[in-house]
Amino acid sequence: MGDHSSTSDRSRTSNGPDGLLERVLRAERDAEDRLTEARKHRDEIIDRARASAQAVERKTDDRLETRRRLYSAETQARAQAIADQDGGEVTSARKPVSSDRTGEAATRMARRLIGLPE
Numbered sequence: 001m002g003d004h005s006s007t008s009d010r011s012r013t014s015n016g017p018d019g020l021l022e023r024v025l026r027a028e029r030d031a032e033d034r035l036t037e038a039r040k041h042r043d044e045i046i047d048r049a050r051a052s053a054q055a056v057e058r059k060t061d062d063r064l065e066t067r068r069r070l071y072s073a074e075t076q077a078r079a080q081a082i083a084d085q086d087g088g089e090v091t092s093a094r095k096p097v098s099s100d101r102t103g104e105a106a107t108r109m110a111r112r113l114i115g116l117p118e
Helices: 003-014 017-087 099-113
Strands: none
Touching: 017 099
């Protein structure tokens, strides 16, 4: 009978105000733990996304720089070819065309590309 009465006392305590407070506090701790885990998970996702975005940005920058170099070399070669053609002389690599002639040739080339008279 003593066991029965102590069980009833525990049952009443868990259903009483103290038991209710204990359950509320436990639920609050559980909610805080879940919130902490969710924030940690969110931060990990953000860090991975940031690292991925930075990798894409670096790769894009590298590609753009490569294209810029190729375009610059191509444009310089075309300007040189036009200057050589218009000037009637072929220049060697040791004696480049003057920047004025190259600029004029580049302007003529640009005008040709867009269909304007030279």
